Amino acid sequence: xxxxxxxxxxxxxxxxxxxxxxxxxxxxxxxxxxxxxxxxxxxxxxxxxxxxxxxxxxxxxxxxxxxxxxxxxxxxxxxxxxxxxxxxxxxxxxxxxxxxxxxxxxxxxxxxxxxxxxxxxxxxxxxxxxxxxx
Amino acid sequence: xxxxxxxxxxxxxxxxxxxxxxxxxxxxxxxxxxxxxxxxxxxxxxxxxxxxxxxxxxxxxxxxxxxxxxxxxxxxxxxxxxxxxxxxxxxxxxxxxxxxxxxxxxxxxxxxxxxxxxxxxxxxxxxxxxxxxxxxxxxxxxxxxxxxxxxxxxxxxxxxxxxxxxxxxxxxxxxxxxxxxxxxxx
Numbered sequence: 001x002x003x004x005x006x007x008x009x010x011x012x013x014x015x016x017x018x019x020x021x022x023x024x025x026x027x028x029x030x031x032x033x034x035x036x037x038x039x040x041x042x043x044x045x046x047x048x049x050x051x052x053x054x055x056x057x058x059x060x061x062x063x064x065x066x067x068x069x070x071x072x073x074x075x076x077x078x079x080x081x082x083x084x085x086x087x088x089x090x091x092x093x094x095x096x097x098x099x100x101x102x103x104x105x106x107x108x109x110x111x112x113x114x115x116x117x118x119x120x121x122x123x124x125x126x127x128x129x130x131x132x133x134x
Numbered sequence: 135x136x137x138x139x140x141x142x143x144x145x146x147x148x149x150x151x152x153x154x155x156x157x158x159x160x161x162x163x164x165x166x167x168x169x170x171x172x173x174x175x176x177x178x179x180x181x182x183x184x185x186x187x188x189x190x191x192x193x194x195x196x197x198x199x200x201x202x203x204x205x206x207x208x209x210x211x212x213x214x215x216x217x218x219x220x221x222x223x224x225x226x227x228x229x230x231x232x233x234x235x236x237x238x239x240x241x242x243x244x245x246x247x248x249x250x251x252x253x254x255x256x257x258x259x260x261x262x263x264x265x266x267x268x269x270x271x272x273x274x275x276x277x278x279x280x281x282x283x284x285x286x287x288x289x290x291x292x293x294x295x296x297x298x299x300x301x302x303x304x305x306x307x308x309x310x311x312x313x314x315x316x317x318x319x320x
Contacts, residue, residue: 015260032260040249040278047282049149049289103286104144104293117144117293118300 003092011039024074061089140229149286162219165276169213176207194265231290242288249277
């Protein structure tokens with residue numbers, strides 16, 4: 001939970017930093033694009049059934065580590081800030097979350113041969129049959 | 135057991151209860167209100183737009199070429215989207231993930247892509263026009279917050295359709311909730 005909230009704060013910082021620290025145009029545009037994406041994915045990941053969406057932050061966090069060189073940032077603070085944010089988002093997004101509820105095997109069950117929700121269904125049926133005296 | 139409580143197999147709760155759905159519907163209605171207000175401004179029914187933080191940011195964004203690229207202004211499109219979210223959130227009972235998978239899928243798709251479009255609009259604002267718009271941001275936040283809580287119900291319906299596919303029941307009829315077809319699937 002706190003890791004995702006931290007990611008949201010970092011994403012908002014990416015959006016605000018260009019005006020606060022007076023970045024050049026390339027770094028500004030980059031922050032204005034990547035910031036909202038990280039905020040979006042981290043917000044969706046706040047809910048247990050969609051926590052997996054936090055992993056979608058990976059490519060954008062990696063991009064933040066590379067972008068000072070690829071885009072040629074003019075301001076040194078922009079490079080430092082973006083790389084620090086990229087590092088932190090990468091680490092925070094890889095944190096495992098303890099699940100309170102079960103979701104029938106989750107999204108990956110949709111392309112599994114023996115999804116969890118079907119196993120549970122069979123268990124329920126046989127249990128019901130036992131109770132009915134079969 | 136699942137029959138009485140409508141909890142999907144392998145789950146700990148029913149994602150289609152009113153306690154789950156009403157907050158999303160309320161968010162959609164707030165979003166609808168904001169988007170309606172912004173479209174009234176874009177259609178010149180209101181002369182000024184409320185903007186407490188970013189100076190003439192809202193006027194710049196709401197009068198931009200992109201916002202009028204379609205026959206109707208973009209805020210009106212957003213208002214229609216929120217209305218679809220609210221209506222799709224209300225239709226059906228607390229077992230709709232298995233009785234009416236189609237409405238759950240419509241709901242999930244409307245909430246998902248709409249949220250994504252709002253984020254894209256936020257992204258384009260400062261890059262293209264060097265301006266921010268408070269109410270547009272508020273609308274985007276609402277859209278994003280709606281996505282997570284709407285998706286669990288969609289997952290339950292998709293798993294249900296997956297079970298239907300592997301049973302003797304017709305997947306087509308199950309999807310539309312026709313007749314007693316759903317009784318054949320767990």
